[in-house]
Amino acid sequence: MSPVSSLRRLPRRDLPVGAITMARFLIGKTLVRELPEGRIAGRIVETEAYLPYDKACHAFNGMTKRNHSLFLPPGHAYVYFIYGNYFMLNVSAGKAGVGAAVLFRALEPLAGEQLMKRGRSHVAEKNLARGPGRLAAALRVTMKQDGLDLCAGGPLWLAHAVRPVGRIGRGVRIGITKDADRRLRFYERGNPFVSGPKSLNA
């Protein structure tokens, strides 16, 4: 029996509250995308925490039209568009009304690799969901998924781990300029599906 045929939903009561604990907690867990063509599943191997009062967090200047999903109760999708090309998928991580989130940065593909590849046939399997832009592309996440409840077992949902998580590494977040020295990036050590240069992933 394939591991993804017995995925168990993560109920909201199992989610920790707070971006740092959530970011750690999610390493090794499973992210599932249901499409008409079938299921995509990946093991979460890299995350970043964005905190209240964190200058790099989109909530820093208060609630706006773009970021309101950040303020939903824990477990809701916050999706935004950046660099004119890419969607970033996050999960809200603070109590209702508190703007905090965890960015999904990389997945280890578990199922639906062919669906992830669709339209990107040249992408190596290792890179299918390695990096937040590619992850969202692989899962076909766009603004349509903004605000979805990832604990509801809908088109995009969180599930328990399919195997034990390894040692978790921690380092600075990638690609940001404000509050750039805070070590809020988490990843499974030694996992080849983690993004970023090898030097950051020891």
Next chain:
DNA sequence: AGTGCGATTGACT
């Protein structure tokens, strides 16, 4: 109404 810029990526030297 105009401006600046970003939680990235892939192409290129």
Next chain:
DNA sequence: GTCAATCGCACTA
């Protein structure tokens, strides 16, 4: 290793 592409939004006026 460097660097341009690309556009919605927040901010200023």
